[in-house]
């Protein structure tokens with residue numbers, strides 16, 4: 001039985017800087033120290049040039065919902081306790097092609113949720129919002145920058161060209 005939502009391992013050298021950044025309110029993105037390209041999720045080796053040295057640079061922390069899901073029961077108890085909630089896949093404004101997965105939260109919230117799924121749509125502008133789920137673990141979540149009545153509801157066919 002899963003008693004709580006899965007939490008990241010914080011001491012893995014590959015992504016420890018990412019989680020430390022979250023704990024300090026910074027969205028850090030891994031960049032290859034050799035070719036300079038950005039990656040997410042963090043990797044032990046650059047997928048472009050095979051270098052294994054990296055630098056971490058802060059991202060602006062804004063993006064658009066590339067996709068999202070609204071979980072429905074039956075869910076494991078730890079997730080059912082969060083209902084209703086929305087999980088988004090966010091493409092970063094300053095790193096086109098890099099996408100992060102995170103739950104949506106209300107502005108200023110200290111917990112996941114509090115977002116009306118009817119206000120969520122593909123292409124919606126979002127901003128990162130860090131939520132401490134334990135003393136050590138802070139998750140990057142997302143808040144809607146504005147309600148998006150013109151956003152595209154999930155399930156509506158749309159071309160990616162319409163979203164830029």
Ligand SMILES: [Zn+2]
Pocket residue numbers: 032033034035036037046047048049050051
């Ligand atoms: Zn590289």
